[in-house]
Amino acid sequence: MRPDAVLPARADVIIVGGGTAGCVLASRLSEDPRVSVLLVEAGRDHLPGHEPDDIMDSFPRAATPGHLWPGLTAERRPGQPPRPFEQARVVGGGSSVMGMLAMRGLPADYDGWAAAGAEGWGWADVLPYFRRLERDLDFGGPAHGREGPLPVRRHPPESWPPFCRAVTAAAARQGLPLAGDLNDDASDGIYPVPMNNSARHRVSAATAYLDAAVRTRPNLIIAARCSVTAIRLRERRAVGVDVVRDGAARAVEAGEVILSAGAIHSPALLLRSGIGPGLAIDRPGVGADLQNHPLLPLSVVLRRDAVQPPDVRPAFQNCLRYSSGHPGTPAADMFVTILNKTGLHPLGRRIGGLMLAVYGSFSRGSVSLDPATGTPRIGFDLLGDERDEARLAGAVRFAAALLADEEVRRTADQPFFPINGALVQRLSRPEPASRIVNRLATAMLDAPALLRGWAVGVAGPPLRTLLDDEERLHRFVRENAVPTGHVCGTCRMGSDEAAVVDGRLRVRGVAGLRVVDASVMPAIVRANTNIPVVMIAEKAADIIKGERT
Ligand SMILES: Cc1cc2nc3c(=O)[nH]c(=O)nc-3n(C[C@H](O)[C@H](O)[C@H](O)COP(=O)(O)OP(=O)(O)OC[C@H]3O[C@@H](n4cnc5c(N)ncnc54)[C@H](O)[C@@H]3O)c2cc1C
Known part of the structure; x- marks a missing residue:
């Protein structure tokens, strides 16, 4: 064809x-x-x-x-300027x-x-279709399919790189144990990420x-x-x-x-x-009730001996599900992806992170048509529901506690929010000039503490600057939560x-x-x-x- x-x-x-x-x-x-x-x-x-x-x-x-809709933008919160949306x-x-x-x-x-x-x-109605679509390479039993077109596989905990392992141990100390099958277990804990790919x-x-x-x-x-x-x-x-x-x-x-x-x-x-x-x-419902998961990426500088082995290509190894306990919210409403690398370039291999997200979110926006162009006009109203804002702010404190753990600190430090998007993009481009800047920035990560702190500060505010002032934390979360692709x-x-x-x-x-x-x-x-x-x-x-x- x-x-x-x-x-x-x-x-x-x-x-x-x-x-x-x-x-x-x-x-x-x-x-x-x-x-x-x-x-x-x-x-x-x-x-x-x-x-x-x-x-x-x-x-x-x-x-x-080349693979995205050109010119598509979305307003994250009412009053914010529309930004590109993928x-x-x-x-x-x-x-x-x-x-x-x-x-x-x-x-x-x-x-x-x-x-x-x-x-x-x-x-009970949808489970047969979840079984039909998958070929789970790790788990069997009545919850799983073995013959479907989509392979689902996980990286076993023994193979997780150092930062992922350290966060797992820290989470266990906070009562979030290592669990196995994210697709057949609703409890809070650390899980291998089920992935839809081959190695x-x-x-x-x-x-x-x-x-x-x-x-x-x-x-x-x-x-x-x-x-x-x-x-x-x-x-x-x-x-x-x-x-x-x-x-x-x-x-x-x-x-x-x-x-x-x-x-x-x-x-x-x-x-x-x-x-x-x-x-x-x-x-009346067409275009109403637009939902998404609000997300806040938090980065860390990985120590040299904590980088992911170069032969392990995927970034996602393990993840954490927990219950915020916030009034009026369901259990298992929060999701954290743990990253031992964020890019294929030298800097990306030295920057890890925690992607903090509200998965049991309530805020709703809309899709309408731009009267001038007839193209979709997207308004998310991310964190419009106060429960979403409170839980994402709570996730920052939750992450701070994990990153303060001794074992985690032996693998990573200097947590910061990478909100300088233009810089982050520039450092990821393949052109020779960007590659040189990328290598220089990577070298800075091993510089004396003061210089290193300055370099990280260019990318975004350090985590510690937000923890003393609840109002400042909420404002930061409101201004910097990003929409995922889960529309x-x-x-x-x-x-x-x-x-x-x-x-x-x-x-x-x-x-x-x-x-x-x-x-x-x-x-x-x-x-x-x-x-x-x-x-x-x-x-x-x-x-x-x-x-x-
Ligand atoms: C960057 C990104 C990362 C994501 N990561 C994950 C992830 O890790 N795991 C996960 O589970 N989900 C992820 N998602 C979400 C997941 O991809 C979507 O939920 C899913 O693809 C939605 O499927 P869909 O069929 O509804 O729409 P889509 O897959 O978006 O398909 C819609 C298709 O319709 C075509 N189309 C639209 N308008 C027209 C038109 N007028 N004429 C002809 N064709 C048209 C589009 O070009 C597109 O190909 C991600 C999404 C994005 C954008």
Whole structure:
């Protein structure tokens, strides 16, 4: 199959967006040779075996302009200037650029979905699909799958590098023991990070679900570099899509249209097609309820003998889940990724860190359309819910206690917040000038304490400067929390009036139209969102196939 296949005049099913969900759906729905499937993706396609090195690397370095939506920005908090926001534009979508953490979330997340009106999406309903999608290389038993397209593997604790090991020991002293299977244990503790890759290579939804054999199916067309501009509606039925490729517009008819354009672009497409609050088809929930995990990266300078061995490429080895205990919040609501390296360059090997995040977050923002350009306008209102702000500020104190542990201090010191983004980016660029600055900065890490402290201070404020003043800490957290790529909730599933799709993922009030991607999540899960989206698409494929028989 050619990446830039010719667009047909009609398909039984048109899937808009070849990201995580789109790849899964295209693969599963085209298993039935009687059904013609057209997968339309705005970004590039890469044939199996011809994917670029940056996408395939097991150290995530693909979130670069060539694989992202150009010009996309988001307002983190009301009043802050919009800043660039990363969303994938390439076949595989987020799964081609993401960090590769492979988490399911907790049973209570999905039971919460069902209780909120997402009928058929409780834990017992979704577990079979989590099993179906994976090939867990470490754990078996009733919780796990052994035959699925996506490998899930972990680095065993014996192989963890020094900083990761020291934080593990410190956490144990604080009552957070070493545990095993993050995907089948809801307790607080330190876990090996489940990863969605092989030792050297990423496994995206594209490589796993659209392999060479699937691509030979005559009933599947993958049309890359094609942007869908609107859904064609006849009365209250979706009958096709308008597509633009290389500036030329085309209409393609469909028996059914499935939006899998992600939590930013799926609501934007509905709004552009006249489906949304106060529009021709009035659906108040379209673009509302945008959720995400607020995150605050904290860096440390690793001692020379604590760097990660050069032959261990991935950055993610272990992680920590704990319960904040803040009033009105669920258990296991906080997540900390422990990094023994932050880049492939010399400086990145000497800087480790703790990525502090609220995973049981409550704040909600929205996606609307910019009236001037028609492009998505994203407002997160990160930490808008005071419980999120309080818990992220609490995470800073929690991290300070871990980093003060004697054993941790023997591996790393000088904790600081790397908020000087321009500098951090400059130090990571591959050009010769940046490489020289990078080497100089690395040399500074072994300079006398005063000079070293100064060098670190250029990158961002030291942790200790925030601990004496609670108000200052909160202000800092408010101003510097960043959104992750875990956007969801903007075409929420449910049974109430504001819900956009029902439990079968059909857009309420429009025939022949579904949304299947991260936007249908009724509430964000306590996990990175890629594997939950694969689960959603696997289950959706079963629902759709069931309707055809
Ligand atoms: C930088 C980054 C790091 C992440 N790290 C992790 C991680 O480590 N672990 C994890 O579990 N999750 C991670 N995520 C989140 C995860 O990638 C997403 O939850 C998941 O990919 C969402 O899948 P989706 O199908 O909803 O949307 P996407 O995968 O974003 O797919 C949407 C697709 O639709 C296409 N599209 C959009 N509009 C149109 C249009 N009009 N016409 C045609 N095509 C269109 C896009 O180009 C894109 O390919 C990360 C995300 C990002 C951005």
